[in-house]
Amino acid sequence: MHFLGIDLGSSSIKLSVLNAEKGETVCSVTAPDFEMEMKAPRFGWAEQDPNSWWQYLKQGLNEISNKHNYDLKQIKGIGIAYQMHGLVITDENLEPVRPSIIWCDSRAAEIGHEAYKIIGEKNCNEQILGSPGNFTASKLSWVKQNEPGVYARAKYMMLPGDFLAAKLTGIPQTTSSGLSEAALWNFPEGRLATEILEKMGLERELVPEIVPTFGEQATIHPDVANQLGLDSSVKITYRAGDQPNNALSLNVLNPGEIATTAGTSAVIYAVTDKDIYDEQNRINTFLHVSNTQDQKRNGLLGIINGSGILYQWLRKIMSVGDRELISYDVLNSEAAKAKPGSEDLRFYPFGNGVERIFNNRQAKSGIENLNFNIHQPAHLIRSACEGIVFAMNYGFDVMKSLGTSGEIVRAGKGNLFLSPVFREIFCNTTQAQLELYNTSGAEGAARGAAYGFGYYKNLKEAFQNLQRLECLEPQKELSSQYEEIYGKWKSNIKTEKE
Numbered sequence: 001m002h003f004l005g006i007d008l009g010s011s012s013i014k015l016s017v018l019n020a021e022k023g024e025t026v027c028s029v030t031a032p033d034f035e036m037e038m039k040a041p042r043f044g045w046a047e048q049d050p051n052s053w054w055q056y057l058k059q060g061l062n063e064i065s066n067k068h069n070y071d072l073k074q075i076k077g078i079g080i081a082y083q084m085h086g087l088v089i090t091d092e093n094l095e096p097v098r099p100s101i102i103w104c105d106s107r108a109a110e111i112g113h114e115a116y117k118i119i120g121e122k123n124c125n126e127q128i129l130g131s132p133g134n135f136t137a138s139k140l141s142w143v144k145q146n147e148p149g150v151y152a153r154a155k156y157m158m159l160p161g162d163f164l165a166a167k168l169t170g171i172p173q174t175t176s177s178g179l180s181e182a183a184l185w186n187f188p189e190g191r192l193a194t195e196i197l198e199k200m201g202l203e204r205e206l207v208p209e210i211v212p213t214f215g216e217q218a219t220i221h222p223d224v225a226n227q228l229g230l231d232s233s234v235k236i237t238y239r240a241g242d243q244p245n246n247a248l249s250l251n252v253l254n255p256g257e258i259a260t261t262a263g264t265s266a267v268i269y270a271v272t273d274k275d276i277y278d279e280q281n282r283i284n285t286f287l288h289v290s291n292t293q294d295q296k297r298n299g300l301l302g303i304i305n306g307s308g309i310l311y312q313w314l315r316k317i318m319s320v321g322d323r324e325l326i327s328y329d330v331l332n333s334e335a336a337k338a339k340p341g342s343e344d345l346r347f348y349p350f351g352n353g354v355e356r357i358f359n360n361r362q363a364k365s366g367i368e369n370l371n372f373n374i375h376q377p378a379h380l381i382r383s384a385c386e387g388i389v390f391a392m393n394y395g396f397d398v399m400k401s402l403g404t405s406g407e408i409v410r411a412g413k414g415n416l417f418l419s420p421v422f423r424e425i426f427c428n429t430t431q432a433q434l435e436l437y438n439t440s441g442a443e444g445a446a447r448g449a450a451y452g453f454g455y456y457k458n459l460k461e462a463f464q465n466l467q468r469l470e471c472l473e474p475q476k477e478l479s480s481q482y483e484e485i486y487g488k489w490k491s492n493i494k495t496e497k498e
Contacts, residue, residue, distance in 0.1 A: 005446030008082040018446035023465030027068040031060035044106035047099040079238035079449030081245035082161030087139040104353040112138035129277040129285040136182035169218035172208035180287040214452035237452030249444025250410040251463040262416035266307035302395030306349035332419040337378035347387030362496040428478040
């Protein structure tokens, strides 16, 4: 029994095929070979073409079939993970009527702030556990206010993963977990937050059918199955935003368990059984994938926008004049040449839109204390890694103040966690035990699909073969050093209103 996991990120789409009986990945591919284009028509905007996701998904399936000599008809179910908070608006034919406004786009932040006041902070906190902020509902409201012609053509509003599922099946759908990340889920009553839609002037009819996170959602359309080389009986059996899915991938399902990731953005994600909200809206709460009517499970999420995208930027800067970009392995090796603290060079990685940990304000990004006679590329790269971890820890501190335990954190050994220097900084700054696992978002989505299909009886069974690669403990001397370095870094954070 084989299952396909799709992980739609903002830089690429990753696909993994899981042999559910063995609990092992058969093959994995990433499409495209380069990083996907992210357009910024104006400062603070970020858009992508949803049809490009569809094209890259087809490319990835073609590579699985041809390069790995794999028969796609062996796949029984599909799981989809996707970049959170994006807005895809389609017409009745499921064709996008404008580019997707993706997660790091800041244009709707002020609309979210105003809605928070109009609806009432108390009402928002009690119903959707925070402000509409810069989430999908606010982005849809922005389109209505600024692009009325486009809005008039809208038939469905979807999240990025919903769009891919709709292209596969021909049926527009979404999930309760997805609606919670769109700021459109009433937590106490367990339903669509129709009162938020009404207050924001958005039509209920735009929200497609709501289906369970796990289970038979829809069967692939016969014409699409034929085009892609899949069996016509294949079903979508799981979908979730990338951060709840990353937690699922790491078997982080119960209160007190914590996951982290450092891809394009960096995230700390903690599971709780309480409807927690942060009155300052620095941390956000969403329905976790393991939430059921009988068992409340929410995910507290702290995010830093400028993580892997900063490392990608450094890679480009360091490669000027070369025909090919230097590898991330080279960056990681270079960073190891500098000592902790990077000779007092400080990097503030807030260059990718408004930051939630500052209540959707723009924080000042940049480099501080640069000395041309002292600092070398190694210091710049290491200071970037330190800045990313310090920003993550800033959010982690807020999460702890809301009751999150921080003793053990799990991560997949990928992206920035491939860097020994980054892992060292993370472990000793957070002073948490760091467990690294051999998994990915795409593999997690495939496991979710197998469970949703009914192959696994429960989620514990789905992760019985998950392999822990190593466990890192904080070191007393390094932790003391990083506590001092982090304190200096934190004291110099500046936001747009200061």
